Amino acid sequence: MLLGTIVYAFVNSMILALMAIGFNLTFGISGVANFAYGALYIFSAYATWMGLNLVGMPYPVAAAVSILLTMLAGALMYRFILLRVRGQALSEVIATFGIGLAILEIFRYLGFVGFEYNLPVFIDDSIVLAGVFIDVQRLLIVIIGSVVILGLWWFTHHTRLGLAFRGIAQDERTALTLGIDSDRIALLSVSLGAGLAALAATVIIPLGSIAPSEGYDVLIKSLAVCIIGGLGSTGGTIVASFVIGFAERFTDTYISSHWTMIVSLAAILVVLTLKPSGLFGKQKELEERI
Amino acid sequence: MQKRRERVDRGIKVRSGDVFALCSWREMLYLAGPRVLPVVAILMLPLVLGIYWQKVLLSVAVFALLAISWDLLAQTGMISLGQALFFGMGAYVTGILNHYWGLPPLLTIPVAAVFGGLICTALLLPVLRLRGIYFSMVTLILPLMLVRLVEATRIFGGTEGLTGMTSLPSRWLEIYLIVGAMLAALFGFRRLLGTDYGLVLKGIRDNDRSVINAGINIYWYKTQALWIASTIGAFAGAFMTHVYMFVGMPVFALDYSILPIAAAVVGGPGSLAGATLGAFILVPLSEVLRGVGGLRIVLYGVFLVVFIVALPEGIFHFIQRKYHQFERWVEVDT
Numbered sequence: 001m002l003l004g005t006i007v008y009a010f011v012n013s014m015i016l017a018l019m020a021i022g023f024n025l026t027f028g029i030s031g032v033a034n035f036a037y038g039a040l041y042i043f044s045a046y047a048t049w050m051g052l053n054l055v056g057m058p059y060p061v062a063a064a065v066s067i068l069l070t071m072l073a074g075a076l077m078y079r080f081i082l083l084r085v086r087g088q089a090l091s092e093v094i095a096t097f098g099i100g101l102a103i104l105e106i107f108r109y110l111g112f113v114g115f116e117y118n119l120p121v122f123i124d125d126s127i128v129l130a131g132v133f134i135d136v137q138r139l140l141i142v143i144i145g146s147v148v149i150l151g152l153w154w155f156t157h158h159t160r161l162g163l164a165f166r167g168i169a170q171d172e173r174t175a176l177t178l179g180i181d182s183d184r185i186a187l188l189s190v191s192l193g194a195g196l197a198a199l200a201a202t203v204i205i206p207l208g209s210i211a212p213s214e215g216y217d218v219l220i221k222s223l224a225v226c227i228i229g230g231l232g233s234t235g236g237t238i239v240a241s242f243v244i245g246f247a248e249r250f251t252d253t254y255i256s257s258h259w260t261m262i263v264s265l266a267a268i269l270v271v272l273t274l275k276p277s278g279l280f281g282k283q284k285e286l287e288e289r290i
Numbered sequence: 291m292q293k294r295r296e297r298v299d300r301g302i303k304v305r306s307g308d309v310f311a312l313c314s315w316r317e318m319l320y321l322a323g324p325r326v327l328p329v330v331a332i333l334m335l336p337l338v339l340g341i342y343w344q345k346v347l348l349s350v351a352v353f354a355l356l357a358i359s360w361d362l363l364a365q366t367g368m369i370s371l372g373q374a375l376f377f378g379m380g381a382y383v384t385g386i387l388n389h390y391w392g393l394p395p396l397l398t399i400p401v402a403a404v405f406g407g408l409i410c411t412a413l414l415l416p417v418l419r420l421r422g423i424y425f426s427m428v429t430l431i432l433p434l435m436l437v438r439l440v441e442a443t444r445i446f447g448g449t450e451g452l453t454g455m456t457s458l459p460s461r462w463l464e465i466y467l468i469v470g471a472m473l474a475a476l477f478g479f480r481r482l483l484g485t486d487y488g489l490v491l492k493g494i495r496d497n498d499r500s501v502i503n504a505g506i507n508i509y510w511y512k513t514q515a516l517w518i519a520s521t522i523g524a525f526a527g528a529f530m531t532h533v534y535m536f537v538g539m540p541v542f543a544l545d546y547s548i549l550p551i552a553a554a555v556v557g558g559p560g561s562l563a564g565a566t567l568g569a570f571i572l573v574p575l576s577e578v579l580r581g582v583g584g585l586r587i588v589l590y591g592v593f594l595v596v597f598i599v600a601l602p603e604g605i606f607h608f609i610q611r612k613y614h615q616f617e618r619w620v621e622v623d624t
Contacts, residue, residue, distance in 0.1 A: 033423045035371075035430075084599050090369050091598045093426050094555060097371060098594030101548065101587060109584040216544075220434055223427045231424075258442030265435040268428065272416040 004132045005253045006246075011138045013245025014145040015204055017238050019218055020225035021148065022196030028232030029169045030186035032082060032092055034074075036100035037197055038219030043103055044070040044198030045210045049117055059120065067198040074194025078187045086186070100219070108212040118209040119202075137206055144203050148196070149238065165189060169232065224264045228271045230278025239279060243267065292622040303614045324613065329473060336465045344465055348533065350573040351472040352526045356550035357557070357565035358475050359522035364559050365483060366515040367421070367495030372429035374546035375413075376523025377530070378436065380406035382446060384528035385537030389452045395532040396458075399525065406524030411517045418512045421498060433542040440539055451538020458532050468529055472566065475522055480562050491515055544587070549573070552590040555597050558604020567606050 023037045034040075044066045051062030077099060085091035126135040156162035167175035168185045176182055197218075208214070225244060229236030244267060248260040271278060306317035336344055356373045363370050384402035387393045393401075417428045441449055458464045482488050493501045494508050501508050527546075531537045549572060550565070557568025572593070576586045597604065 033427070035426075081595060081599055085602075089423055090364065091602065093369055093371070093423055094551065095595050095598045097551075098591040098598070100591075102591030102595070105584055105587040105591065109582075109588060216434065220431050223431060227424065227427055256442070258438070261435055261438040262442065265431070265439075268431065269413070269416055272420070272424075272428070276416070276419045 001253075003130060005249055007129065007132045007134060008138075009246040009249035011134070011142060012249050013242040014142045016221060016225050016241035016245050018141065018145045018148065018200040018203065019197075020222040020229075020237050020241060021152065021234070022193040022200065023222040024226050024229070024232065024234060024237045025152070025196060026189050026193030027226065028234070029165050029189035031089075032078075032086075032186065032190055033089070033096065034190060034193055035093060035097040035219065036077065036103065037193070037222055038215035038217070039100035039103035040070050040074060040194045041197040041201045041218045042107065042210065042212060042215040043073060045119065045201040045205045046107060046112060046117070047198075048119060048202060048205075049210060052119070059122075063202045067195055067202065070198035071191045071195040075187055075191040077194075078190040082190065083183065083187075086183075100215070104212045104215045113211055115209050117211070119206045121206040137203075141203050144199075148199065149234075152234070161188070221264070224268055226278075227268055228264075228278055230280040233278070233280040236278055236280030243279075293619045294622050295617050296620045297611070297615045297617050299615050325477075332469060332473065336462070336469070341461075344461070346574060346577050348465055348468055350569050351468040352530055353549050353553060353573050354472050354566045354569035355468075355475055355522055355526040356546065357553040357569050358472075358479060358562050359519040359526075360550045361554045361559055361562050361565040362479055362483075362515065362522070363519045364554065365488075365495060366491045366512060367498070368512065368516065369423070369426045370429040370519075370547075371426045371551070372431075372433045372547050373523055373550045374433040374542045374544065375429060375436070376406065376410050376520040377527035377546045378433060378541035379410050379520070380524025380527030381531040381537045381541040382406075382527075383409070383524070384531050385452045385455060386446060388455050388532070389537075392456075395456050399528045399532065402528035402531075403521050403525035406528065407517050407521030410520035410524065411513060414516060414520075415513065418509055418516070430547075433547065437539050437542045447538060449539060451536060451540075453536050455532055455535040455537065457535050464533060471525065471529075476562055476566050479518075483562070548587065548590050549576075552593050554604075555594055556605060558606035558608070561606055561610075564604045564606030568604070571605070 019041075023034060026032055026034045026037075047066035047069050048062050051057045051065055052059060055062070057065065077096075081095055081099065082092060085095055121135070121137040122140055123136040126133055127139070128134075129139075154162075156166055164175070164180045164185055165188075167178065167180055168182050168189075172182050175185075221244075225237055225240045228243065229238070229240030244264050247263045247267065251259045251263050302317060302320050305314075306320050312318070335347055339347060356377060359376060360370055360373055380402045383406045384395075384398040387398040387401060388395065413432060414425070414428065417425050440446060446452060458467070483491070490501065490506060490511055493504075494511060498508055527541060531541075550569075553568030553572050554565040555568070556572060557566065558564030572590070576589075579586055579589070601608065
């Protein structure tokens with residue numbers, strides 16, 4: 001019982017980390033809080049579904065196409081809308097929120113609701129791990145999540161583009177003097193964030209079904225994780241997703257499944273009261289709090 | 291030959307900006323017209339409208355109040371994405387007072403406005419020390435989580451909500467109460483923003499550190515602004531509860547968060563009048579579009595994006611500029 005809870009809590013934490021990391025990446029680099037994040041997540045899930053069921057592509061191709069489409073959507077959104085309001089946090093929030101709302105509600109309006117809208121699991125099997133039944137999809141989430149996190153770490157520390165990303169994140173003006181085009185990097189960061197949302201959707205959605213309301217849930221969960229971990233801090237995001245992931249699963253098992261959402265709410269309020277910049281939000285502390 | 295467009299204040303604006311306005315009917319009308327005419331028109335509206343459109347006017351006023359409350363917060367540098375929190379809190383407080391203790395609506399509405407406002411302020415207090423988008427994030431999260439809380443704990447009627455609220459004594463009292471409240475809030479808070487107090491609030495938005503530098507406790511001012519705004523929202527919620535005679539989870543719905551923002555953005559943030567104008571455009575529009583159902587929220591989203599990008603000043607400021615200034619083409623020396 002306890003062991004099972006721990007295993008599932010671990011999986012849950014990886015799910016949260018995978019969901020939140022794209023949002024966190026975009027915000028950490030370009031300062032754009034992408035409130036259309038949940039909508040892009042759902043967008044890619046529907047894109048995969050359509051590729052699979054309407055066009056009849058093989059599953060891996062459909063997934064890859066949908067990830068690319070979502071990255072393109074993110075890039076277009078930045079190029080044609082966000083670029084015009086860049087630097088005005090207020091307008092950015094309202095514009096991305098409006099976009100997200102429009103995307104999610106149009107899917108709802110078109111009637112994309114129901115259990116038939118789901119994605120198949122990659123490998124339909126389950127194994128016994130230390131006496132706990134666990135399906136392969138959940139294992140894959142853990143593996144892909146770890147790969148993504150490590151890959152991102154390597155990318156931002158050992159490639160030119162990744163270093164340019166970090167340069168913009170640390171000090172935009174100094175980075176500009178070194179010849180890094182901040183608009184191009186911001187475009188790439190929004191696009192990459194959208195791509196990570198799509199990747200997360202591709203891996204996680206097979207566990208449930210696709211629904212527009214899921215988009216709001218994903219946005220809220222990512223926000224909760226990012227606020228607790230400290231916006232823009234990758235380490236903080238991972239720690240925070242483990243904190244929330246374990247807390248959620250344990251309340252689910254030992255108290256009641258109704259209380260899971262309240263745990264994250266309480267966690268946000270407590271963390272903000274005790275440590276306003278989040279657990280690891282050191283980097284931009286002066287800019288965020290007054 | 292290059293030309294550019296130049297904007298010049300109208301003569302009458304310059305003249306009426308001074309004490310001489312008192313000497314001429316024309317200038318007095320120029321000043322009073324834009325203020326008195328809409329007020330008279332709004333007060334006359336319930337008399338000419340049928341019952342159905344009276345209800346629409348009622349929800350216009352409710353959303354205008356929420357939009358005013360949003361705008362007031364935005365003026366202090368706090369972008370709320372969850373007006374439904376204020377609305378729902380007011381609704382639940384009045385619902386509880388009326389359902390469990392049977393207090394009359396004319397007592398519960400003001401009490402709910404004040405206490406609902408206090409509860410919202412207390413909930414958001416931890417976020418006030420952070421600037422930027424934290425406030426938006428937490429306000430977005432709170433109403434959605436409170437819905438889950440009600441659902442999970444089954445308090446206050448749970449998913450079914452509380453029914454059988456007392457309604458207000460008469461239909462006329464109902465409509466004039468909310469319209470009067472809207473006008474009072476509009477003109478009262480416009481005036482407030484013009485005073486030194488309002489200047490401090492706007493200063494916090496523009497440059498919080500220099501306001502601190504002036505020896506002003508910005509947290510205290512932000513708390514006050516938050517309490518004022520959430521009281522307006524809670525009042526609207528409390529009022530609506532007694533109109534629908536029901537309070538339940540729908541009071542935290544996304545509609546109450548989005549429409550006020552859309553109204554303020556479409557009408558033009560910063561003047562409160564713009565927010566009201568936006569509500570007067572969007573709510574009847576969504577009523578006309580009732581047939582398309584869910585597409586309404588899509589439209590709000592599109593409105594938000596289009597106006598933020600293409601006309602960030604909003605309709606109100608656009609009209610205001612046309613009223614006060616004329617434009618002409620002048621040659622540019624090259």
